[in-house]
Amino acid sequence: MNFFDRLHDRIRTVDSVVSIGLDPDLDRIPDHLHEYDLPRWAFNRRIIDATHEHAAVFKPNAAFYEDPDGWAALEETVAYAHGKGVPVLLDAKRADIGNTTRQYARILETVDAITVNPYMGRDSLQPFLADEEAGVFVLCRTSNPGGEDLQDLELETGEPVYERVAALADLWNENDNVGLVVGATKPEELEDLREQVPDLPFLVPGIGAQGGDAEAAVEYGLADGVGLVNSSRGIIFAGEDRGEEFAKASERAAKRLKKRLNRYR
C-alpha cells in the first residue's frame, strides 16, 4: 500500500498531522536514562509511549544515531513505533550515485519514508523513487538562513532554484510517492509551491511560536488532507527539566500542537 495512503489513514485515525522528530541528543536526555545500555532507545521508547496517540509519524533524524549503539537504538525505535502502528519517516537527507545510493535505499526495508537531497539529480534518488511503498520527501525550500544560498538563486527562466526542484520532484513522482520538504518561515513560498504542485504532500519543519506559520503550514502543506508538520525538540524536550516526568510534558506538548494545527485543517 502506497505510503501516502497509509499516511492518510493514520492521519484520520489519530486526527493529527503532527510529525514528532526523534532527535535524542545524548546531552539533553534525562540523567536517569544514561544507566541503560542504549539510552537513546530508552528515551525514545518513553516518548513513543507518551505521544503516539498524537503522532501521524515519528521522524528520527539519522544524525543522532551515527555510531554502533546509535544504529541499534534506531532499529529498536523503528520496530517499537511500528508496534504502536505509527509509520516512521527517517530524516536522512540522503543522495548518492549508482551502487552507493542503492545501499542507502536499503533502509526502506525498515522505515516507511525518507528525506532526500536533490543536488545530485534523479539517478541519485532513483532507488528511493522506485520503491512504490515508500515515501520520498525531496528537500525543496529549507527554513534555515543558508537555505537562500542556493535555493533562492534566480534561474535564467526567472524562477528560483527551489521552484525548479519542485517541478523536478513532480516529474519524478511516477509512483505517487514523492513529497517536498518546505520550511514554514515564509508562508507566501508555501502558498506558491502549493499552487505549483497541487498533488505533492509537504513535510513542514520549523514551526515556531508564531500562529501564522502553523496556519500556513497546514493550509498549504496538505495535499488532499495529507501532509506533515514537524516538531522535534519542542515536543521531546518539553519536559527537559522534569526528570522522570519528562514524558508527560512531551505528551502535553504533542497534544497541544495537534490541537493548534487542527484549528486550520
Place this chain on the structure above:
Amino acid sequence: MNFFDRLHDRIRTVDSVVSIGLDPDLDRIPDHLHEYDLPRWAFNRRIIDATHEHAAVFKPNAAFYEDPDGWAALEETVAYAHGKGVPVLLDAKRADIGNTTRQYARILETVDAITVNPYMGRDSLQPFLADEEAGVFVLCRTSNPGGEDLQDLELETGEPVYERVAALADLWNENDNVGLVVGATKPEELEDLREQVPDLPFLVPGIGAQGGDAEAAVEYGLADGVGLVNSSRGIIFAGEDRGEEFAKASERAAKRLKKRLNRYR
C-alpha cells in the same frame, strides 16, 4: 595541522594522489570473509594492508556502514588506516541544520575529512567548515547523469549552478580547509573550475578506463600539487574472482592507477 598540509605531506611520502574508496559491498566481498564477526572490517583490513603504500587517503563511503555492525566495522577501519599513517576521508555527503549538523560533524573527531552537500547552504555546513583541522569537500559537479538536473541549470547571471557553488565554496574557505568534488567526465568543466578557484583542491571521482579523463583529473584536479583522484570498485574488487588472493590484485590495481596518474603530475 591543516588537513591539506597533512595531505600534501602524505602525497609526497607515497608519491600518490590516489584516493582508495572503501565501499565493502557485502554482496561482493570474498566468501571466506563472511566467517568473521565483522566481514567488512576483515575485508577493509586486508585491503589497507595491501594498498596503503599507494594511498593518499582511504575514502570509506558511509552508505556501506549504516547498521550497528557497519559502524563498528567503520570505526575499526578508520583506526587501522590511521595506524598505517593514512588520512581518512569519509564520503558522507552530509548537510543539515543547526543542532543536527553539529551532530553529524562529531564524526570529524574520528575522520580527517568529509564530503558535504551544498543544497542547504552555509549554515548547514558551518560545523564542518569551522573545524580548522578537517578537510571539507563540497559537492560541486558530479559525474552521474542526474548531475545536470540541477547543477547545470543556467542562472540569470549566465553561470551554471555548479559554478556558483564553486564560488560559494571559495567564500566559505576561511580556514583553508575547503575542496570541491568534481567529476572527471567532462575535462573542460574541470579546466574551467580550476581557473575559477585556483586554490581549492578537488576530489575527482569517476575515473574510468579513458586515459584522457585521468590526465584532466590530475592536470586540473590538483591545487599546488594537492588533490585526490578516487577509485573504489576498480581497486577493492580488482580481485573479486580470486578468492583469498583478492588483496594482491587490489595492490596491483592501486599501484597501476598511481603510476598512470603520476605520468601527468
